[in-house]
Amino acid sequence: MYLTHPRCLAALDNWLAVRHQRGWGLSGVDEYRGFRPGSKLVTTFKGEAYELAFKHRMLDSGPEVYRCCDTLQQTFSRLYRQAGIKGGSSxxxxxxxxxxxxxxxxxxxxxxxxxxxxxxxxxxxxxxxxxxxxxxxxxxxx
CATH class of the missing domain: 1.10.10 (Arc Repressor Mutant, subunit A)
Structure with missing residues (x-):
């Protein structure tokens, strides 16, 4: 995902500041802005990773089941809205x-x-x- 819009980047910076304040995913090392490399960018309100749910889609080629996270997609959509970007999604x-x-x-x-x-x-x-x-x-x- 490429996030280049200035307001979206500002929203991400604000979110990372919240994570720092709450101590979510911190490593104690300056690299990766002080976060653990494996920590999730977007977390639940408790600072935990989202659980992935199975999605079922009927494609032209037939049924397909894959894993994704609706809540994560909603989070990115909200992030775009907060940044003032219309029509943005994950x-x-x-x-x-x-x-x-x-x-x-x-x-x-x-x-x-x-x-x-x-x-x-x-x-x-x-x-x-x-x-x-x-x-x-x-x-x-x-």
Missing amino acids: HSGRRSLAAKVLAATGDVEVVQTLLGHASLDDSKQYLTVDQASVKRAFEDAL
Whole structure:
């Protein structure tokens, strides 16, 4: 995930300050801003890691079960809202990265590899093509 918006970075800095105050995940070493490298960025209100729940999705290729955390996604969505970023989610950075790589390379397999997906079907949700690119490709093909 790439978080580059200044307000989002400020919100993350504020959150890390709260974690420091509460002593959650501290290592006592200056590296990693004083946090343990393995500690979770987003935690429950008690400073513990979220439990992962199974998600069931029906894809074009058939049913798929995977693990994720709804609460974690909600936390990132709230973080984006607090930073004043509309439409942000836990996958916004992945979508932006996928779109930029696709626009730069035109190669969906590069996007698939970059996102770490075993199947191209898994990458489809991250791929959007703007109308200008479609028009350019059509004109180039003629």
